[in-house]
Amino acid sequence: MTPVFDGTAIGWAIASVVAVPVLMVILTEVIGILRRRRSPAVKPLLLLRNWVVPFGGLVGLLVFATRSDQDLVWPRVVATIFGFLVILLSLSVLNYALFATADRGSWRQRVPQIFIEIVRLLLVVVGVAFLFQWVWEADVEGVIAALGVTSIVIGLALQNAAGGIVSGLLVLFEQPFRQGDWITTGGTTGRVVEVNWRALHIDTGSGLQIIPNSGLADASFLNLSRPPGPFTAVATATFAPADPPHVLIATLREVAGDLPTLTPGGEIEVTNAGGGSWSVAIPLDSPVYADSTLSTFRSWLWYAARRRGLSLDKIPVDAAVREAALGHALESTARALHLDDALRDDALRECRVEQFGMGETIDRAGEMGSSVRRVLEGRVILTGPDGEPLPGTVERGDWLGTSALTRERSLTTATAATVVTVLTLPIAFVDRLSRLRPALARDLGADAELRRTQVRDMRVRPGVIGSRESSAPATDQ
Structure with a gap:
């Protein structure tokens, strides 16, 4: 018996009629499995199942099974289409093998798409040329030579523009x-x-x-975005050599830690550069915040240095100016503090006048304060533990940090809405003053109860917070 697949017409007919459907069923199952796995191999397999296999079967029927005359047009047309599909399938498989499965960061992953498209176009042109030469017996050598000469002429005419394009492609490739x-x-x-x-x-x-x-x-x-990670803005500051380093480090970290643009969880690095010079590395989410962040840092550092008696830019704080400011503040608040001459002398020794820049944090929720402050100038915004703002603002004559009198942690965060000047009274002095002046103790207790009531109302009824008039008596201005 003659074997079925010996090159006869019946062998090719059976192969086209039976093998093609079986192969398509197998490919359909494989594609379904790969789709569930979200594999990039689905695309070339779809091309194989939907186009290459059917046209391959058609080529087998027209060319081999029917033994058509090679000079007939339709067999050549079908063979040309089949050859073109094979070229596309080969490019799709090559793309999958080289680029679709490339590891992240590898050279294959960095190749720009335009490079891939150009190479693909060249391969298609070369493949189609050989296909026409094989199927139609066309003379493509003359066409290729003409295209080569034409490309040289065009390249010489557009060498400046082409140079820019090549430079752009190289930049895209290097990325x-x-x-x-x-x-x-x-x-x-x-x-x-x-x-x-x-x-x-x-x-x-x-x-x-x-x-x-x-x-x-x-x-x-x-x-500025490489290597990946937060951008670091570097600020420099100079202090007098006599300023204690541990105080300087704590001040620089505290000021930088309150910056609103600081990367959450970012580590602030403070470095002593010698000669009283210090550098502070501030991690930011983006370089766009660098200029505004450094400006805010320098402004806040000026106020913090004055509050702690540090010599920023090697300029010491004028003790006479501080004493004069404290004397003026005590004169303006003598009635509210119920001061006599003896208590005024004690206040001159123990109290101080401090300033905070706009946006600085004066008190923090959850921390236990060591002093009570009375606002002399400016406005202060209070927010609850969850960051919700309390109604109104704290202004001239109002108190801050009164929860420290009962040794409780602060329930609110106080932030300077403008440049704020406060009179800072240590807890020990306020305790002694409250025992001597019961009216002052009532004022401070009323303020502390007001804050507790506001925070409690905020937690129970979000958005509906008791006003100062309805929640507690007003403080003595």
Whole structure:
């Protein structure tokens, strides 16, 4: 008996009619499994099942099973389509093997898509040329030579533009930055919003700057987003050599730790550079916050240095000015504090006048204070433990930190809404003063009860908080 698959017509007919459906069923099952796994191999398999296998069976029927005359047009047309589909399938498999399965950060993953498309186009052109030569017996050597000469002429005519395109492609291939990165080049700092084969688009905050890739390839630039992670802004400060280092470190960390743009959980590094110079590394989520953050840090540091008697920029705090400010503050609050001459002398020795910059934290919820403050100038915003603001503001004549009198942790966070000047009274002095002046003790107790009531009402009825008039007696102004 003659074997079925010996090249006869009946063998090819059976192969086309039976093998094609069986192969398509098998491919359908495999595709279903890979789809559930979300595998990138689904795309070439779909091309194989939906197009290559059916046209392969059709080629088997027309060319081999029916033994058609090779000069007929339809067999050649079908063979051409089948060959073109095979070329596409080969490119799809190559793309899957090289790029779809590339590891993150590898050179295959960094190859720009435009490179892949150009190489794919060239392979398709070469494949189609050989296909026409094989199926139609066409002379493609002359066409290829003509295209080569034409490309040389066009390249010479457009060498400047082509140079820019090539530079852009090289920049895309190397990928020294990505969309969303912050870079500095030519004195310009901005965020990359688009990278294409011709130019780089940078959002500078005041407009969109377009930088040609040809110029970028020949220039140096700084990528502020590499290595990945929070951006670090560095602030420098100079103090007098006599200032205690441990006090300086604590002050610098405290001021930097209160900055609103600080990366949550970021570690602040303070370094002694010698000669009274200190550097502070502040982690930020983005370089866009660097300028505003450093400006706020320097402003807050000035107030903090004055409060702690530090010589910022090696300029000591004028003791006479501080004493004069304290004397004026005690004169303006003598009635509210019920001071006589003896108590006034004690206050001059123990109390002090302090200033806080706009946005600084004066008291923190959950911390136990060591002093009570009376606002002399400015406005203060109070927020509860959950960050919800209490009604109104604390202004001139109001008290801050009265919960410290009962040795309780503060229920509110006090933040300076403007530049705030306060008279700071140590707890020991306030205790002694309260025993001598019961009216002052009532005022301070009423203020502490007011804060407790406001926070309690906030927790019980969010958004409905008792007012000062309805919750507790007003403090003595």
